[in-house]
Amino acid sequence: MMLYAINTLTNSGKGAMGTKLALALIIALTVSLAVAQTSYANHEPPISGIVVGVETDDAGNLTRFAVSDSTGTVTTFTIFDGTEYGLENQAGDRWVSTQGEEPSESVRRLRDHRERFAPITVTFENETAFSVVEREEGKLEANLGYLFAVFAVTWALFFAYVLYMGRKQRVLQHEIAKLKGKTG
Amino acid sequence: MMGSLSVIWAIGRKDLLLEIRNKDVVVAIAGFALLVLVIFTFAIDLNQGNAKLVGPGVLWAGIAFAGVTGLNRAFALEVEGSTLEALMLAPISRDLIYLGKALGNFLFIAVAQIIVIPVFAVLFNLVVFRWEMLVISLLTTIGFSAVGTLFAAMSVRVRAREVMLPLMFLPVVTPLLMAAVESTSHMVHGRSWSDMAQWLQIAVAFDVAFVVISAFIFQHILED
């Protein structure tokens, strides 16, 4: 009976489990780090500059706009219903909306920015603008540190816990080995 | 019914008689709470405005910390004399033992407050001798002794009992502490009963919940 009990214990306490667990977490972390890195490399880098042209259709809705960056290169962007805006007026009130929701307000806002020479940042792909926001010194990336901190804390704590469980398991195995030696 | 009440009273009275003889627990609670008050009068510059602002918080935090010290002391006496084991041998139901012990602790904390609150009124220059104060103080003390008795009995056999009791007691009584501080704050600002009604409701809910649950659960602590 006793030997049977020891055998079941040995089976349940196979050290492989702790190692497997750690391995799986390492893989998950590596994959996620790789994913995190490519996520920003994947998109074309956003362009910042001042608005130099605003084009509308007959109904007065925005169709295209042009931005001149610090080197003087002019890029023209088309828009779609999902284009997001986060633009401020001179008083600093922020207007947050999408092209689909308020198709004519965007014209007014962009013209206002053109007149004030107020810089904006545009994220885009294939000349279609995804988001048009007030230029705030790299705001989108500036807070990346916080995101990194959360990510690091999350996985550090999970790792610490797995380590703790692994240690418990090692102690267990040691004890079982001792018992086995005793009963011979 | 009469029988249960007399059992509860008998246990409470036993603790009380012991306390009258050596005055261990009440002195511990009152002394500790008074020191907290005095230290805060140095730590904070007390002009009239912020006395009203911080006074209630200091008072109840002091009483909560002091209460823990007192409960530790009360159950240390219990361990020294092995009286809990003796009580268990008696043919009485466990919830009555609990209620008796809780009654004793309630009386200790209440007596300590009779000393502490007038000193608080003097040091912080606030008007506290009002019916509201009596109600707040009663409700808070019931809750403190209900939870405190349960946890103190639990931590009798624990290593590092002095650390473990506050670590369990303080987070659990936080809502009651909030209720006490907020309604006292309403009182020192001279507001009416209706302003503090919601807080008193929370305190009542806390007291009812924990007196009932603790009495019910106490049998699991003593069984072997």
Add this chain to the structure above:
Amino acid sequence: MLKKVLDLLDPLLILSAALMGVALYLIFIWVPTETNQGAVQRILYFHVPVAWGSMLGILVVSGSSFMYLWKKNEKWDRLAVASAEVGVIFGAIMLLSGMIWARPVWAVWWTGEAKLTTALILFFIYVAYLMFRGYFPPGAQRQRLAAIIGVIGAVDTPIIYFAANLWSQAHPPLITGPAADAESTLGSDLGIVLMASTLAFTFLFIFLVQTRYKIRKSEDDLVELKRILSTSAMTGVN
């Protein structure tokens, strides 16, 4: 037999790792950056699922504590310890990630908002639960008393929430940051990513609890075995 169970469990590990991969893809590549908060908004996709995990932990601890007091079956106690430990880990991540998010968005690390206060107090109660177990000599009494703390925590939860809610009304939370009351510009995308991420973290939670449960069981078996060995050595029967 146990080995078979062990093999059956591996799919759970694979499943949670795969789901975590999908969730990470959605979080970092698929979903667009929220225009008000910028990159930090992606913290939400960690914070909310982890908070859900810690609430799940508390639910399981109080449920199995209650079951232990009622049925006195060891397996409920093991489940309670396992989910308390994992729940506290999730709780710590929840609190830290919440603070790191609040700093750039609300302009404060911490505020007296009702949910925050409740989460913090509950975290302390379950840390006390684990410490109590650590300090108490092993045996049936420890399990009973720990279960009592679990039940007390459950009873306290609604009262804490009501009090914290009332308290935050009396002391309006200090939220002054740039995006304090701006609505999210993401719409349904946000829901999809949150769902995927929550699913992934839930499976991770279940997996960790299960692993801890098994280790706990082996520890109990070992203690029992030692007891048998010592008694048989004493009586001279082997």
